[in-house]
Amino acid sequence: MSLQGCLASRKDCSGEGQPLTMMEIMDICKSTQQAAPSKSLFVVLPDGKDYTGGIYLYNGGEFTLITDKEKSRYSMELYPELNRNGTIELKELIDVGLILQYLSLKVESMGLGVSQRARVPKKINQIVNKETNRNYKFLYSVAVRKRDHITVVEDSLEPLQKKLMEGTILLDTPECYKNRAIYENRYQGISLDDAIFNQTDKKSPDMTSLYELSQLLWACQGETDHTTHGNRDPLDKNGFGRVHASGCAGYAVYPIVFVDKLANLEKGAYWYNPIGFSALNRWIYVNNQFNYDHFIQKYNADNSIMEIQKQFSIKFPNYIILLCIDRKKPCSGFGHSKIGKLVMSTEYWGEVEAGMALAGLQLQANALGIPWQKKIIISPEDPKYRRLFNLESVEQSIDKMVSNLENLPKNEKLSLKGHLIPAILFYVQ
Numbered sequence: 001m002s003l004q005g006c007l008a009s010r011k012d013c014s015g016e017g018q019p020l021t022m023m024e025i026m027d028i029c030k031s032t033q034q035a036a037p038s039k040s041l042f043v044v045l046p047d048g049k050d051y052t053g054g055i056y057l058y059n060g061g062e063f064t065l066i067t068d069k070e071k072s073r074y075s076m077e078l079y080p081e082l083n084r085n086g087t088i089e090l091k092e093l094i095d096v097g098l099i100l101q102y103l104s105l106k107v108e109s110m111g112l113g114v115s116q117r118a119r120v121p122k123k124i125n126q127i128v129n130k131e132t133n134r135n136y137k138f139l140y141s142v143a144v145r146k147r148d149h150i151t152v153v154e155d156s157l158e159p160l161q162k163k164l165m166e167g168t169i170l171l172d173t174p175e176c177y178k179n180r181a182i183y184e185n186r187y188q189g190i191s192l193d194d195a196i197f198n199q200t201d202k203k204s205p206d207m208t209s210l211y212e213l214s215q216l217l218w219a220c221q222g223e224t225d226h227t228t229h230g231n232r233d234p235l236d237k238n239g240f241g242r243v244h245a246s247g248c249a250g251y252a253v254y255p256i257v258f259v260d261k262l263a264n265l266e267k268g269a270y271w272y273n274p275i276g277f278s279a280l281n282r283w284i285y286v287n288n289q290f291n292y293d294h295f296i297q298k299y300n301a302d303n304s305i306m307e308i309q310k311q312f313s314i315k316f317p318n319y320i321i322l323l324c325i326d327r328k329k330p331c332s333g334f335g336h337s338k339i340g341k342l343v344m345s346t347e348y349w350g351e352v353e354a355g356m357a358l359a360g361l362q363l364q365a366n367a368l369g370i371p372w373q374k375k376i377i378i379s380p381e382d383p384k385y386r387r388l389f390n391l392e393s394v395e396q397s398i399d400k401m402v403s404n405l406e407n408l409p410k411n412e413k414l415s416l417k418g419h420l421i422p423a424i425l426f427y428v429q
Helices: 003-008 022-033 090-109 122-132 192-196 211-221 305-312 338-343 349-368 384-388 391-402
Strands: 041-045 054-059 062-067 076-080 113-117 141-145 168-170 253-259 268-273 283-286 289-292 295-300 319-325 372-376 421-428
Touching: 003 090, 003 192, 003 211, 003 349, 022 041, 022 062, 022 076, 022 090, 022 192, 041 122, 054 122, 062 122, 076 090, 076 122, 090 113, 090 141, 090 192, 090 349, 090 372, 090 421, 192 349, 211 253, 211 268, 211 319, 211 349, 253 349, 253 391, 268 391, 295 391, 305 384, 319 349, 349 372, 349 421, 384 391
Parallel strands: none
Antiparallel strands: 041 054, 041 076, 054 062, 076 141, 113 141, 168 295, 253 268, 253 319, 268 295, 283 289, 319 421, 372 421
């Protein structure tokens, strides 16, 4: 299955667990560990035909049984290694997000489903630490389950007719959507395994069009179907949501693009709007043409290229993508309820989600054959970054745009509730 196919059909599922073969489990873990080869994976299994249920350690292609005192009721659960020695560094949290997204996409390619679990796994944590005499701290986990969200809905909504405001740049339609037809697994692109293991021919990025940037941004934070989105409307079970998971659907990542030279874009800073002008309608009608509803919005003419280049000791490419997080952004839907607030842990979840978004960028760049680099920002809350990236301006632009959205779901709150915190720089070379 192609990377684009996996991204387009990714959705949290709630189906029953079914024991997998050890070969399937090994294949999942091998692909998953590629996201952070230095990390061990803790896997919880049920009783299977060729293995005993329990908690296993996966490292370097080998499984070691830690204990059979705790078993999963799902196909498998996965907890990335994370050592708690004082403050957890941003890089460690980014790695957790990378691992969880690689797992989700690999499982999707096998026709299975996943569910991200936002409650801190205290029991598993205690058992593993007791058995290993270590001080691990597990955050979110992902459980592999039978896929129960298969039906999709034809996009029959009347598209919004829009006149673009100054500074709004429509992006190219993601490869898996053509002419408003619902995704049908017809995209013939790079396979997921090839993208994961980086087995693609390298080429220079195309700076004459927006195509590559469009695909990168969608794979990073885009929405994955045409008419329904997670828990935002009555057709919940037929929707897919975003290309990566989030604790109770409380998406906290904001991609920002600093452009020097790309197609006919003016130099400046832009933020990516994955939900477009409407949070429910995936298509708009502009200049007598249908367009997929995602775009970048210019918020600053001064893109700080020279200062960014100096600050991070890099030779500035034609554009850079900065991933920011809002730690105070409330969750939508279930997260707003009393029960949701009780079961969801918000500690570090924004940072972990940034890692998931980074996974989309990395894998899409691999699939496009574009060499890339990343930098995790050290001390991201240093006030100097607010000036360097002009974050106050982008926050004002985001809140202004949200106030003008159409068909906004009642249970969704999209405006910022805190200051944006820069986390990752990603750029192609």
